[in-house]
Amino acid sequence: DVKVTQSSRYLVKRTGEKVFLECVQDMDHENMFWYRQDPGLGLRLIYFSYDVKMKEKGDIPEGYSVSREKKERFSLILESASTNQTSMYLCASSPPGTSGRKNIQYFGAGTRLSVL
């Protein structure tokens, strides 16, 4: 089974802090994603990476950065946390390609971040 592990289930941080959210996958997937999930808005893509050291902005990258130094690990960084970044953050991975089951994204359990 594919396993996507997020380092924390719950985090409480203060405004202005630098926050690191870590994600590790064990299936050698090339593609990794960071989403935030808010009620009524579904999952919104923050950043994705299709290879080591490669990254692309998603739909809402402002206030975030990412790092992918190793294939299995994809980190989301909040440079200076703000209260409007309080949310559920979901990491996902998928294999390369576009056919059939290669479209499946495997999600971690999520990190619920509160910024006070």
Added chain:
Amino acid sequence: GQSLEQPSEVTAVEGAIVQINCTYQTSGFYGLSWYQQHDGGAPTFLSYNALDGLEETGRFSSFLSRSDSYGYLLLQELQMKDSASYFCAVRDTGGFKTIFGAGTRLFVKA
């Protein structure tokens, strides 16, 4: 813009059949996927349609009509454990991005 529309809530009784619709407007299209998410849990993959027609996996089926930019998820013989949120998602032709709908909350009543 790119968007996926699905109902916000659906309620059905145990043992019944329910259909969750999804219409999409995206710049590209590689396929329509469905994910299930229980409260406090991770989204998990249910089904994927790249071509028109019906795909069946046990009690769940998914349908796609590319000409209508429309699909649905059909859940049969509903069980209480099916109470969850269901998301439709479209893979963009860029190949990497997947766009998700806002989700449909399904309540199954006894």
